[in-house]
Amino acid sequence: MSRARQQMYQWLKGRDGSEFADLKGGPRYLGPLQDQPFPLNPLFRSQPVLDEHTRELIWDKVMGRGESLKAVSAEMGVDVRRVAAVVRLKEVEKQWQREGKKLATPYAKAVMSMLPKTYYREGEKNLPHEPVNEIHVHKLTMQQLFVPVSESRHFTREDAAKAFHDTMLSVDARSPQPELIKMEREILDGKTRQESLAKFKEATQKEEDKVARRIAQEQQREEKATTKVTTDRYEFRFKEINADDVGRNGRSRKGTGWRYGAPFDDRKRGLVKIPTSVP
Amino acid sequence: MRKPYRFYSLARPKLRQSWNKYNLYNLYRQTGREPQIRGTPTFFQQKWAAKAKTRSYHGEHIPEKKWVRLFSRRLLSAVDMPPEYLAAHDGSEQAAGRGSGLTTSNVTAETFSKVPALSTQERSRRRPLFGDVNKLLSDQFNNMTPYMQMTFAPLERRLDTAVFRALFASSVRQARQFVIHGAVTVNGKKMVHPSYQLNPGDMFQVDIEKVMYGTGVQKAADAHKRLHENLEARQKKADKALQNAVKKLGGNATAEQAAAEGETEGEKPEADVEAAEGEAAASEDAGSLTPEAQWKLNNRALKFLLKDVKKILKNNPKELSAKEKKQLRLFRADAKRFLSHPEKSEADVVELIDELQLQMKSHELMRESFEKLDLKEGQVENAAEAEVEAVEATSQEGEAQPAVNREREVEKGLEGLSDEQKTKAKKIIGDAKLSKEEMRKLARLLQMDEENPVDDSKPYATPWRPRPYMSAFAFIPRYLEVNPNICAAVYLRHPVARKGMAEVPTPFSYLTSQLTHNWYLERG
Numbered sequence: 001m002s003r004a005r006q007q008m009y010q011w012l013k014g015r016d017g018s019e020f021a022d023l024k025g026g027p028r029y030l031g032p033l034q035d036q037p038f039p040l041n042p043l044f045r046s047q048p049v050l051d052e053h054t055r056e057l058i059w060d061k062v063m064g065r066g067e068s069l070k071a072v073s074a075e076m077g078v079d080v081r082r083v084a085a086v087v088r089l090k091e092v093e094k095q096w097q098r099e100g101k102k103l104a105t106p107y108a109k110a111v112m113s114m115l116p117k118t119y120y121r122e123g124e125k126n127l128p129h130e131p132v133n134e135i136h137v138h139k140l141t142m143q144q145l146f147v148p149v150s151e152s153r154h155f156t157r158e159d160a161a162k163a164f165h166d167t168m169l170s171v172d173a174r175s176p177q178p179e180l181i182k183m184e185r186e187i188l189d190g191k192t193r194q195e196s197l198a199k200f201k202e203a204t205q206k207e208e209d210k211v212a213r214r215i216a217q218e219q220q221r222e223e224k225a226t227t228k229v230t231t232d233r234y235e236f237r238f239k240e241i242n243a244d245d246v247g248r249n250g251r252s253r254k255g256t257g258w259r260y261g262a263p264f265d266d267r268k269r270g271l272v273k274i275p276t277s278v279p
Numbered sequence: 280m281r282k283p284y285r286f287y288s289l290a291r292p293k294l295r296q297s298w299n300k301y302n303l304y305n306l307y308r309q310t311g312r313e314p315q316i317r318g319t320p321t322f323f324q325q326k327w328a329a330k331a332k333t334r335s336y337h338g339e340h341i342p343e344k345k346w347v348r349l350f351s352r353r354l355l356s357a358v359d360m361p362p363e364y365l366a367a368h369d370g371s372e373q374a375a376g377r378g379s380g381l382t383t384s385n386v387t388a389e390t391f392s393k394v395p396a397l398s399t400q401e402r403s404r405r406r407p408l409f410g411d412v413n414k415l416l417s418d419q420f421n422n423m424t425p426y427m428q429m430t431f432a433p434l435e436r437r438l439d440t441a442v443f444r445a446l447f448a449s450s451v452r453q454a455r456q457f458v459i460h461g462a463v464t465v466n467g468k469k470m471v472h473p474s475y476q477l478n479p480g481d482m483f484q485v486d487i488e489k490v491m492y493g494t495g496v497q498k499a500a501d502a503h504k505r506l507h508e509n510l511e512a513r514q515k516k517a518d519k520a521l522q523n524a525v526k527k528l529g530g531n532a533t534a535e536q537a538a539a540e541g542e543t544e545g546e547k548p549e550a551d552v553e554a555a556e557g558e559a560a561a562s563e564d565a566g567s568l569t570p571e572a573q574w575k576l577n578n579r580a581l582k583f584l585l586k587d588v589k590k591i592l593k594n595n596p597k598e599l600s601a602k603e604k605k606q607l608r609l610f611r612a613d614a615k616r617f618l619s620h621p622e623k624s625e626a627d628v629v630e631l632i633d634e635l636q637l638q639m640k641s642h643e644l645m646r647e648s649f650e651k652l653d654l655k656e657g658q659v660e661n662a663a664e665a666e667v668e669a670v671e672a673t674s675q676e677g678e679a680q681p682a683v684n685r686e687r688e689v690e691k692g693l694e695g696l697s698d699e700q701k702t703k704a705k706k707i708i709g710d711a712k713l714s715k716e717e718m719r720k721l722a723r724l725l726q727m728d729e730e731n732p733v734d735d736s737k738p739y740a741t742p743w744r745p746r747p748y749m750s751a752f753a754f755i756p757r758y759l760e761v762n763p764n765i766c767a768a769v770y771l772r773h774p775v776a777r778k779g780m781a782e783v784p785t786p787f788s789y790l791t792s793q794l795t796h797n798w799y800l801e802r803g
Contacts, residue, residue, distance in 0.1 A: 004289035008304045020303065021747045028750045030306055034398045037754050038786035039309055043425045045397050045780060046754030049761070077394075081479075082760050085769035088482065089762035096765055104487045106731040107494060108763035110745040111446055114753035127395050130757065131359035136775070139353060149374075157370030171360055171370075184366030274472040278465045278481065 027116050035116060050078070050086065050129060051117040052108075058083055059090035068204040074180050076120050077128020133177045140164045179203045280340050282452065293335035294786050296443060297450035298752045306751075311336075311787045329794030333787055337431040338440070340452055345474075346434070350799045354429040356776040364391035389778070397780065420789060421779040427793040428781035432774050435758070435783055438463065438483065439473035444784065445761045445768040446753060447485045448493045449746060457493070462486035477770040484767040488737075494746060495739035506605060506733065513609050525576065574645055581639070584613050592720050604742065607724065608733050632722040639718075756782050 001009075011017045019028060027046065029037045035045045050058070058076065061067045062083065069087075073080040096103060118129045147163045149155050161170040175181060183200040187193055229236040241256040250259025258264075265271055285291070287301035292310040295302050311332055320328075338346050364386075372384050434440055439455040442463060448454035457463055458473040464484045465475065477483065588610055591603050611631070618634050731742040755761050758775075761768040774782035785792065 002289070008289060008301070011304060011307065012300060016307070017304075020751045023745065023750060027753065029754075030303070030751055032401050034400045034402060037752065037784070039306065040312055040788045040791075041428070041786055043420055043428050043779065043781050043789060044784050047757050049755050055762070079771070081771045085482075085760040085771055086762075089760065089765065089767055089769065092484075092767060093762060093765050102487070103764045104490060104766050105764065106743045107487075107491055107745075107766070110749075111494075111753065111763045114745075114750045115755060128393055131361070131392065131394050133360050133362050133365070134357045135360050137356045137358060154371050155374040160370060172365055175360065175362075175365065177362060180362040181365045184362045188366055274475055275470075276476065277478050278468050278470065278475075 023110070023113065025113060027114055046116060048116040048118040048129070049112075050082075051119050052112060054118065054120040055086050055090060057120060057122065058086045059094075062087045063091070068201065068208045070177060070179065070204040070207075071201045073132050074177060074200070077126070077130065077132060079130055079132060079134070080176055082130070133175055133180065135171055135174055138164075138168065138174075140168055179207075280342055283339075293332070295339065295450070296336060296440075297452075298746055298749055299450070300748050303748045303751055306786060311791065313788060313790050326794045326798040329787075329791045330798040332791060333431070333785070333795045336786060338434045338437075338451075340455060341434070341474075347799065349433040350430075351433055352800060354426045354776065355432065355773055356424050356426065356429075358388065358777070359392050359394065360388050361391040361393070364388045367391075424776050424778050425781045425789055426776055427789055427796050428785055429774065429776050429783055430792050430796045430799070431785060432783050435756075435774050436476045436770075437473065438465065438470060438475040438477060441477055441483065441759065441768070441770055442485060444756055445483075445759050446494065446755060446763070447490045447766055447768075449749075453493050457485060457489050460489075462489040479770060479772045482767060482769045484765065487766050490766045491737070491743055492739045494749065496744045496746060498738060498740045506608070507735070509605065509609060510612055513613065517613065521576070521580065584610070588721060591724070592717055604728065604733065607728050611725065611728075632718070632725060636718055754784065756784055758782055 012021070027035070029035065029046060031037060031039045031042070033042060033045070035047070036042055037046050038044060054076075058072060058078070061072050062069060069080050069083050072078070073083045076083075078086075093103065118127070120126050120129075141164050143164075145163060149159075157170045157172065161168040172178065172181060179200050182203075183196045186196040186199070225239055227238045229238070243257075244255075246252050246255030246257065246259055250262040266273065287295065287297075287299055287305075289301065289305070292305040292308075294305055294311050314328075334343070334346070365388075368386060372386050375384065435444065439451055439458050442448050442454035442457060443451045448457055455473040459471055461469055461471055462485055463470055465477070465481055467482075467484075470483075591606055591610075614631060614635055618631065618638065734741045737743075756774065758770065758772050759768050760771055776782065787795075
């Protein structure tokens with residue numbers, strides 16, 4: 001065994017190394033800081049994940065009590081996209097349980113014991129998991145700009161956005177939680193928190209209902225346009241299409257089918273065959 | 280790309296996306312640090328070295344050409360804009376009074392943020408190196424957005440990398456193999472391209488067995504040899520004990536006949552257990568054993584079965600030793616045999632326990648009726664019958680009809696007992712019984728065992744345990760939302776940099792990443 005390997009095994013068998021070998025509850029990382037997995041990179045930290053109960057609670061709030069995603073997000077301090085993802089994943093889990101499919105419980109238990117976690121307890125004061133109103137830094141705003149304005153001018157965020165570009169939207173317009181900003185404004189204007197919170201919940205609920213209705217309508221429209229013929233083996237579905245939708249060269253994405261004679265490109269050399277999205 | 284020779288090296292160490300212990304050791308001894316400046320390396324040399332270092336970690340399995348095409352100089356970042364701040368200020372406070380060089384307010388969005396800050400608590404295990412360039416440089420980083428650490432962000436979009444980051448595989452190469460082998464689905468559809476670029480909102484799901492295999496302790500060659508030997512020995516022992524019992528009890532031709540029957544059916548040893556186990560109706564028809572002998576046999580079997588269980592039950596179910604786990608497993612095999620299930624059958628734990636409970640209860644009822652017989656020799660049968668009826672009525676209301684029928688059948692076995700036999704039976708009344716509490720505990724224990732069973736057919740060591748050095752690498756970046764129960768995750772958004780923090784997991788310092796970024800900018 002080489003000297004270097006000897007040293008490695010010495011470290012692995014020693015106090016430091018053996019700490020990583022056996023699980024002793026709680027996360028354990030290499031770095032000098034407690035949540036730092038890489039010793040050289042203090043700019044990357046292992047951030048907490050939602051714990052099992054919190055994820056269950058989110059699912060219950062959305063699916064059981066019918067609260068809107070944005071309301072749950074604002075209340076629990078979890079990003080809206082994450083709330084939606086948690087519900088989606090939980091739904092799959094529940095389906096597995098209904099089907100009697102075996103879950104990866106030992107794996108999940110081990111992994112969750114190794115990760116830092118955020119807990120949310122109902123009716124208690126909780127720290128938020130992550131910022132709920134995070135704004136991407138727009139490319140146009142990454143340049144330094146000198147805009148001379150008069151001292152008396154009230155130069156707001158909207159004006160700043162306009163200075164960067166004519167069509168640039170301000171932070172308020174790009175916020176994923178505009179209703180929440182509105183609510184806070186109302187509170188500053190003198191309304192009680194309870195009152196404006198109720199209004200906020202109503203607004204988000206209404207918005208969500210609207211989306212749900214639109215989806216339902218679309219489905220209905222689709223159904224109306226299709227004629228179903230059921231035989232003993234298959235269900236045939238017929239739809240009206242317009243042959244002209246394929247465009248002049250017969251390759252338009254909007255059209256149905258393929259114009260006779262137009263060559264397929266999907267097996268040509270040099271063209272990427274890896275799908276770019278999965279519906 | 281082919282795996283390079285000496286992938287994990289100690290002499291020329293390179294950091295890899297892997298949970299390997301060599302990699303852990305290399306991480307620990309800060310392999311990727313910027314070297315002390317010796318001589319005057321040119322800017323090009325520094326960039327080259329940095330690029331080589333980082334590329335051995337980030338997408339080492341991807342050809343350079345492909346990565347260069349993926350590289351983007353547009354690095355993403357995000358800022359927290361708390362709604363409270365946006366409501367209270369319209370941004371004009373940032374511009375006020377600056378003309379004279381005067382700072383009139385210190386209101387920023389950050390002061391409104393309620394999100395918990397990163398930990399600054401140090402584990403003072405090691406004394407810091409003197410004149411550590413990395414550390415000195417990193418002091419100011421908390422106040423800036425570390426864009427340079429986002430250089431390899433496009434790679435985090437790849438499916439194989441995401442599978443690795445979600446802790447479903449122990450290295451990127453393994454994750455890639457999972458994808459190629461068809462164990463990964465994206466939005467419910469099988470995806471066999473590891474270079475598929477995930478879109479925000481995509482859900483990917485990895486086959487549970489693969490994940491357990493990838494993240495679990497590896498299986499040793501003859502890991503379960505001992506268990507198999509034990510199982511076989513146990514079965515033989517059980518058969519022998521039973522045959523002895525039959526011989527002893529019967530002592531006549533009929534018993535031997537039964538034993539012979541068992542021998543002829545030697546290939547299916549559960550058959551004679553079944554014969555002895557107390558199918559009263561059947562044996563009465565055959566006339567091979569008296570009911571009392573039946574009962575005795577049953578008692579012996581139960582005693583044998585529950586011999587070790589009581590010991591296991593005394594301990595905390597969460598801290599079972601490997602030996603106890605094995606005993607539990609043996610008990611399960613025995614119980615299955617006792618209840619005349621085929622051994623290979625995947626009987627549900629709840630079912631098993633219910634049946635066992637039923638058996639024990641009927642055993643208990645028999646004991647009670649023996650006592651009754653003893654007390655009032657006059658109207659034995661009626662009383663016993665009544666008692667049984669009462670017990671049945673109270674305890675078994677919800678039970679299915681066949682179960683009740685079976686119990687009655689067992690009960691009927693007692694009817695034709697003489698006084699002598701009764702006294703004998705009373706002697707037999709065993710201690711092979713478990714209280715209700717113990718029974719419940721046993722059920723729970725078996726259920727816990729069912730969660731993580733000893734199973735030879737699996738490609739990983741069972742019961743499943745995480746790999747030895749997994750905890751040092753266990754982190755899930757925020758751009759993923761993972762549900763480990765079903766081994767599925769959602770790619771929420773692209774990774775971003777924030778103030779003092781970048782979401783791309785990279786083991787290299789800011790300086791190294793900066794040099795790398797400059798290399799790929801291709802500006803001289």
